[in-house]
Amino acid sequence: MSIAPHRALKALTGLLCAVLLLAGCTMTVQGKGEYAEGGVKKNAPPSELNIQNSDGSETDQQVANALDDAFTFWKKQMPKVFGKEFQEPAGGIYSYTPEQSEPIPCFEGDNSSAAQNAFYCSAEDIIAFDRNFMAELSDTYGPFLVALVMSHEVGHLVQSQTSGLDDKAIALETQADCYAGAFSQSAQKGTKYYDLTSEDLDAVLGGYLLFRDQPGESADDPSSHGSGFDRVAAFQEGFYEGAGYCKDAFGPDREYTEFAYNENEQKTGGNLSYEEIVGYADTEMNAFGDAVASDEGKSWEEVPAEPADGAVTCDGKKQDDQVYYCKAESTVLYDDSGAPATASEKYGDFAVMELFALAYSDAILNVTGSKTKGADRLTAQLCLSGVYAGDAFEKTVEGTPTAGGLKISPGDLDEAIALLIGIGEDDQVINTYKVDAFDRINAFREGFNSGREDGLTASAC
Structure with a gap:
């Protein structure tokens, strides 16, 4: 990203290796991997x-x-x-x-x-x-x-x-x-x-990112x-x-998300530092939550984001998720030395914002009265995080900053895709409830399209 008109979320160097590293995945990058049957x-x-x-x-x-x-x-x-x-x-x-x-x-x-x-x-x-x-x-x-x-x-x-x-x-x-x-x-x-199989599709998604244009x-x-x-x-x-x-579907009216760096993004690769993006997450996500809750006729009370001292613990119980909405404490807790920092290093700043968007989406669903659990709830969270991204992208196109003063930078959405491929049930980033990467990305994409068209609303999710 970028600070509007002076800030950025970007650059995916060694993207596919990064996907595998965050997930702790056993698929080898050289030689025959676990998808050999394919x-x-x-x-x-x-x-x-x-x-x-x-x-x-x-x-x-x-x-x-x-x-x-x-x-x-x-x-x-x-x-x-x-x-x-x-x-x-x-x-x-x-x-x-x-x-x-x-x-x-x-x-x-x-x-x-x-x-x-x-x-x-x-x-x-x-x-x-x-x-x-x-x-x-x-x-x-x-x-x-x-x-x-x-x-x-x-x-x-x-x-x-x-x-x-x-x-x-x-x-x-x-x-x-x-x-x-x-x-x-x-x-x-x-x-x-x-x-x-779904596993084959997930492997293909990782390979597909090989063929993308470079950000900018x-x-x-x-x-x-x-x-x-x-x-x-x-x-x-x-x-x-x-x-x-x-x-x-690919005529002259089709819109694409690829655009060039501005002068500042050219210097930074479109990325804020980890400390900067985490500093913006609280303000950005609470504005997101307030807008969606208001659209649903609900009242939003501020949910702070706080680093955990070691493993994330909610109401005295250790959590596997490294970015987690703790309902009992009305707080989003995150492992400051774990997945968010790794995502910043391996993918870029918008991957970090996506992790926070997923956690805050859980808080939003709680406020709006959603009773969904497990895979259905995660799918709704993914969709809502896409709504945030879509609204932020549309604001960038219009030249308007988000409520937190940010704008999308070239490559941000690729960072989100890389993260959604990389997270998994066994790596303790978040619990995926066995929702595969293909479906995770599809839910995010549907939310993104809704966010671009309708703004910050949960109607599509």
């Missing part, structure tokens, strides 16, 4: 789809299987959505390594420029991929991330056959993300090669692909709404 059906016959320049590797076979499923998906969807038949790329599928001596399709000059890439090239109507990069993604995040990357490129193939968008890069890229989400929903139901880039940049929030949002829209929705 939703792949065992004993499915290998696809006979031809891969040009293949070395016969398992990776090339994974890509063939993924594209086989994606092509099957679009052979069914294209007539329904666009009223025409889907055509596989006439130029075929091409596997390469940057070290090879042969030219790579659609690349001129040094092959190294094609490293760590996969692409659809309309000039030659071909899908090509760096097989070493695909192997790395598969080993780290599970083989379904390979399928997601390939289904995104097939999304570009669909665009070339339907001419449905102008050439604004971020619209093309996020629509392809949406198409990848629609394909992934079919993979969850079960395809020839995939039977996706503009949605109007001719090479923009979208922020992490924009890309995950598009993917989830496709997953929940289907390919027909994706067709019409």
